Amino acid sequence: MKKIECILRPGKLEDVKEALNQFGVHGMTVMQVMGCGLQKGRKEVYRGTELTINLLPKVKLEVIVKDETADAVVNLIRKSAVTGEIGDGKIFVSPVDTAVRIRTGETGEAAI
Numbered sequence: 001m002k003k004i005e006c007i008l009r010p011g012k013l014e015d016v017k018e019a020l021n022q023f024g025v026h027g028m029t030v031m032q033v034m035g036c037g038l039q040k041g042r043k044e045v046y047r048g049t050e051l052t053i054n055l056l057p058k059v060k061l062e063v064i065v066k067d068e069t070a071d072a073v074v075n076l077i078r079k080s081a082v083t084g085e086i087g088d089g090k091i092f093v094s095p096v097d098t099a100v101r102i103r104t105g106e107t108g109e110a111a112i
Contacts, residue, residue, distance in 0.1 A: 003095075007033070019080040038087070
């Protein structure tokens with residue numbers, strides 16, 4: 001199994017969720033996060049003083065998928081989230097040793 005973590009623009013979350021749902025990935029965790037990268041933030045004027053805000057709002061989405069579908073899911077997320085501009089986000093893929101469904105006790109791929 002693989003854990004796919006994505007840092008996305010908040011405005012692209014619905015597109016990614018819809019694409020994942022159509023592909024058959026139904027379980028996901030979504031968090032609102034703040035971060036910075038190549039985008040470097042933005043400048044704002046507050047009471048006549050220019051401030052640089054380098055932590056921008058992003059969305060972190062996590063899904064666990066079978067090994068054989070991981071590459072397809074990564075490509076699906078990338079195509080759904082891309083705008084072509086700096087700040088589109090990142091995708092990270094990690095191995096998952098095991099998973100346990102609390103309600104039934106199922107383990108491994110049966111739990112996802």
